[in-house]
Amino acid sequence: MRFRSFRDFEDGEIIGGLGFDIILHRRAIGELVLPSGRLLACDPIAALDTEPFSVQLEPGVYPTHLIIAELRDEKRCAYAVVDLLSSDVYRWELATLPAPPDQTIFDKRDEVGYTVDSSLGAFVDGETAADLLNYHQLVMPEDNDFERHIWGRVNKRRRQGVGWASLDLCRDLKLPCTDDRNLLTFDAGFGNGYYETYIGYDSDDEITSVVTDFEVLDLRFPSFPIGT
Secondary structure (H helix, E strand, O other), X not given: XXXXXXXXXXXXXXXXXXXXXXXXXXXXXXXXXXXXXXXXXXXXXXXXXXXXXXXXXXXXXXXEEEEXXXXXXXXXXXXXXXXXXXXXXXXXXXXXXXXXXXXXXXXXXXXXXXXXXXXXXXXXXXXXXXXXXXXHHHOOHHHOOHHHHHHHHHHHHHOOOOOEEEEEHHHHHOOOOXXXXXXXXXXXXXXXXXXXXXXXXXXXXXXXXXEEEOOOOOOEOOOOOOOO
């Protein structure tokens, strides 16, 4: 492919594939609310108990979008992006999880990425994920609206291509939240797998974006200054 390093493509851009052109679509999916700034990426159906990333973000509300790759006869979500600043990315670092406090030897793979078993990935704040876990424990299975809302919206959008959903804890699940809390979920690449997330820093060493790579496109996230 022509572009070896990831960049935030514009809607409708075309890049070269293996014998065919790939059309990239940029789709806004709403704003992610981070009340604590402790971001986690996970399979929202199977692994809401995933630990947040080690990096601390500024609490706030951030626009989020997908980069969707149109591959001949199908569309796949290639990247999910949280935009924190408008500045250009200067370098990337792999987002890591805290090391287990009671383990001195563990698989390095445990520190990064997450496993998808439901075909969905997600971005959510650590406090919001804890609220959702409590919700699952408090309601009876027949009264649990979480998965019903998620799958209903994802499947509806899948009819036009890539599925995604925004879940509002107060509006959709009727939780007594004192502030806005939500979860953004989306189709993960080609489905189940293991996916890593990257933190983008600008030239002032400020975090400008967070990107999960669903391994649809063979683009790199260089740790050295981009363009050197």
